[in-house]
Amino acid sequence: xxxxxxxxxxxxxxxxxxxxxxxxxxxxxxxxxxxxxxxxxxxxxxxxxxxxxxxxxxxxxxxxxxxxxxxxxxxxxxxxxxxxxxxxxxxxxxxxxxxxxxxxxxxxxxxxxxxxxxxxxxxxxxxxxxxxxxxxxxxxxxxxxxxxxxxxxxxxxxxxxxxxxxxxxxxxxxxxxxxxxxxxxxxxxxxxxxxxxxxxxxxxxxxxxx
Amino acid sequence: xxxxxxxxxxxxxxxxxxxxxxxxxxxxxxxxxxxxxxxxxxxxxxxxxxxxxxxxxxxxxxxxxxxxxxxxxxxxxxxxxxxxxxxxxxxxxxxxxxxxxxxxxxxxxxxxxxxxxxxxxxxxxxxxxxxxxxxxxxxxxxxxxxxxxxxxxxxxxxxxxxxxxxxxxxxxxxxxxxxxxxxxxxxxxxxxxxxxxxxxxxxxxxxxxxxxxxxxxxxxxxxxxxxxxxxxxxxxxxxxxxxxxxxxxxxxxxxxxxxxxxxxxxxxxxxxxxxxxxxxxxxxxxxxxxxxxxxxxxxxxxxxxxxxxxxxxxxxxxxxxx
Numbered sequence: 167x168x169x170x171x172x173x174x175x176x177x178x179x180x181x182x183x184x185x186x187x188x189x190x191x192x193x194x195x196x197x198x199x200x201x202x203x204x205x206x207x208x209x210x211x212x213x214x215x216x217x218x219x220x221x222x223x224x225x226x227x228x229x230x231x232x233x234x235x236x237x238x239x240x241x242x243x244x245x246x247x248x249x250x251x252x253x254x255x256x257x258x259x260x261x262x263x264x265x266x267x268x269x270x271x272x273x274x275x276x277x278x279x280x281x282x283x284x285x286x287x288x289x290x291x292x293x294x295x296x297x298x299x300x301x302x303x304x305x306x307x308x309x310x311x312x313x314x315x316x317x318x319x320x321x322x323x324x325x326x327x328x329x330x331x332x333x334x335x336x337x338x339x340x341x342x343x344x345x346x347x348x349x350x351x352x353x354x355x356x357x358x359x360x361x362x363x364x365x366x367x368x369x370x371x372x373x374x375x376x
Numbered sequence: 377x378x379x380x381x382x383x384x385x386x387x388x389x390x391x392x393x394x395x396x397x398x399x400x401x402x403x404x405x406x407x408x409x410x411x412x413x414x415x416x417x418x419x420x421x422x423x424x425x426x427x428x429x430x431x432x433x434x435x436x437x438x439x440x441x442x443x444x445x446x447x448x449x450x451x452x453x454x455x456x457x458x459x460x461x462x463x464x465x466x467x468x469x470x471x472x473x474x475x476x477x478x479x480x481x482x483x484x485x486x487x488x489x490x491x492x493x494x495x496x497x498x499x500x501x502x503x504x505x506x507x508x509x510x511x512x513x514x515x516x517x518x519x520x521x522x523x524x525x526x527x528x529x530x531x532x533x534x535x536x537x538x539x540x541x542x543x544x545x546x547x548x549x550x551x552x553x554x555x556x557x558x559x560x561x562x563x564x565x566x567x568x569x570x571x572x573x574x575x576x577x578x579x580x581x582x583x584x585x586x587x588x589x590x591x592x593x594x595x596x597x598x599x600x601x602x603x604x605x606x607x608x609x610x611x612x613x614x615x616x617x618x619x620x621x622x623x624x625x626x627x628x629x630x631x632x633x634x635x636x637x638x639x640x641x642x643x644x645x646x647x648x649x650x651x652x653x654x655x656x657x658x659x660x661x662x663x664x665x666x667x668x669x670x671x672x673x674x675x676x677x678x679x680x681x682x683x684x685x686x687x688x689x690x691x692x693x694x695x696x697x698x
Contacts, residue, residue, distance in 0.1 A: 177500075207500075215424065217497040233495055234430045248422040258425065265428040305425075 167192050167344055168212070168313065172220035175207055183208060183369045185220075193361025194335065194345045196354065198374070203366045205348040206245055209315050212346065213242035225312055238266070241311040245318040245348075247302030251291035255282065255301050258290065259308070266309025276304050279334050281327055295322045303331065307338070314338065315346045320354070332357065386462040390471050399459070400478050403452055407482045410448050413528075415493050430494035437494075441487050453479070515603025518576055521583070522608075526575060533572050537565045538611055545619050558632060559671045565612055566639040567664055572608060573644045577651050580698035587698060597692050605640055612636060635677040639667065642684025645691035 173185040183204045199205045211218040214229055214237040222229045222236075229236040249258055259273055277283065280300050293301065299322045306314055316335075320328050335345055335358070347358075355363065363375040389395040417423055429437060446453060456475055463472035512520055522530050544561025547553060606613070613633050620629035646660050670680050691697065 211497075214497055215427065216500050233497070237428075238431055244421075249425055250422055262425065262428060265431040 167225060168346075169223045170212075170220070171222075173208075173211070173222070174219040175204075175211060175216075181369065183366070183371075185371050188364075188371065190344075190346075191361060192342065192344045194339060194347060194358045196358075196360045196363045197346065197348045197366060197371075198350065198354075198363065199348070199366035200350060204369055205366055206317050208366065208371070209242065209317050209346060209348060212313075213237070213240050213315050215242065238309075239312040240315065241266070241306040241309065241313070242315045243299075243302040243306035243317060243319060245321070246295070247298050249290045249298070249301065252289065254289050255286035255293075255304075258301065259286065259304065262305045262308050266311075268308040272308065276307050276334075279330050280304050281330060296324060296327075299323050300327065307334065311343065313344045313346065317348050318350075319347060320349065320351065320357075382458070383462060386459050387466060389459060390463050390466065390468045396471055396475075399455075400475070403456075403478065403482060406452060407449070407486060411486050411489055414444070414448075415489065418493065419498050424498060427494065427498060434491070437491065438487060441490050442483070445483055445486060513603075515600045516607065517584070518579055518604040519607050521579055522572070522575065529571060529575065533568055534611060537568045538615065540568065541565045541612060541615060545615070549619075555628065555632075556671050556674065559635060559677060560668065562612075562616075562632060562636045563639060563664070563667050563671065566636060566643055569609070569640060570643065570647075570660075573640070573647050576604065576644065577647045581651060584698050588696060594693065597698070598689075601641070601644070601688075601692060602637075605644065606637065609636065609640055631677050635681055638681030638684040638688075641688035642686075645684075645687035645689070648691035648697065649687075 168188075168190040170185050170188040172187075174182070176182040181204070185208075197205050197208070207216070210216045212222055214233055224236055224239055227236050227239065253261075262268070263273055277286065280303060282300055282304060285297060290298070290301065299319075303316070303319060303323075306316060314335075319331060323331070335347075339345065360375065362373060365372050365374050389399055418426055429440065432440070456479055459475060460472040463469060541561050544558055544564075548557050548561075613636065616629050616632050616636070620626070620632070642663070643660070646663060650660065667680060
């Protein structure tokens with residue numbers, strides 16, 4: 167499903183992430199690592215947000231050769247989502263839905279599943295960190311992505327939404343979609359049956375399981 | 377300008393090649409600035425969501441960008457229509473046609489840059505540290521914040537303030553004016569800094585709120601505010617120094633510099649009061665006219681500085697204030 171080769175991302179501070187080769191099949195993949203270990207950097211590169219050296223392909227489509235087609239197959243939810251303050255969530259959903267090709271039924275279903283409801287009419291400037299996280303999550307499920315990347319999806323959201331999110335992830339896996347999830351929470355490994363567990367440390371990625 | 381003058385100017389633009397090229401240049405420069413602003417804005421985390429505009433088809437993206445472009449360039453487009461109308465009326469057709477081809481070219485370039493921006497990944501936000509000053513002292517934080525997040529504000533305020541102040545000095549040097557004229561210029565220059573001091577009060581209250589918890593002496597607070605403020609108004613202080621550089625005028629330069637620093641500190645103090653939900657907007661406006669009157673009535677500058685400094689001291693005296 168996902169192939170990473172000769173990946174390198176380095177910063178002027180000296181921090182560097184290097185992955186020579188990695189292949190992931192479908193399913194849920196967990197990436198573990200300490201704060202600042204480079205999890206989000208790697209995910210943003212896979213999502214096509216930030217540039218890197220090397221190549222990443224998804225279902226045979228290379229990000230460097232066909233970036234727009236690649237990005238259309240990958241949805242991403244940030245660990246700390248930020249959106250234009252002047253919009254409300256309904257407007258944001260409408261915009262992303264138009265770009266990703268989501269219909270009204272899917273939007274309504276996801277709103278119910280994530281417990282968003284009428285709050286979506288309020289401007290994003292008034293949102294708590296938990297509501298902003300829910301906003302980021304609903305956008306990550308819109309359309310028909312092959313890979314959904316969720317960066318620290320369970321932090322800041324309430325316990326009820328955590329349960330709903332878990333069910334939502336499982337239902338999407340049943341439909342054949344894959345997930346890349348990060349976490350540094352200790353009990354996170356028991357939450358899903360992972361296809362693989364990866365650990366990132368000192369800028370290097372290693373397979374713990376799978 | 378009256379409408380007649382606009383018509384005369386438009387006719388001149390169409391008749392004179394240099395003026396016409398000037399209009400094209402203005403269009404191009406504005407277009408470059410506008411495009412740079414839009415592209416840089418998209419790099420910010422909060423607007424990164426618009427990266428997905430890349431998923432739209434080219435005609436749809438063209439429609440969206442055309443809508444944005446016509447709004448942001450509305451004034452220039454209205455002037456282009458006006459020039460075309462004058463050209464038709466005066467039977468000068470070549471230049472209006474050239475103008476619209478140029479406009480089309482600028483838009484095409486704008487769209488191409490926008491299109492490729494959306495296709496490529498966005499740059500990471502990396503703030504590199506200075507080799508000379510790896511640790512930024514507290515008093516420099518506000519300037520660093522402005523340079524990172526509000527560069528246009530710095531440029532705009534400094535440009536307007538220095539041009540205005542230079543104008544005051546120019547007319548003063550031509551004779552017929554006394555030092556009150558320069559003092560009035562400094563008063564205007566200080567009030568041009570109003571948005572910067574508003575930003576400082578917001579920065580102190582929101583982004584430096586953690587430091588309210590720390591024990592900081594009153595004199596330390598004064599020193600840190602003074603450092604931030606003097607760093608920002610240094611170009612004006614240098615200009616005063618240059619204009620009164622001879623030994624005879626040394627005291628005047630010192631007096632005017634003290635006056636300028638005090639007014640800016642007083643203004644900062646008034647904005648702090650305003651931020652504490654006290655309706656001081658009218659007081660700030662009133663302060664301008666009051667200071668103008670006291671300058672007019674030749675009250676010594678050091679006496680004018682006293683209430684300004686008092687406003688500043690009262691504003692930062694509270695332990696709930698940075």
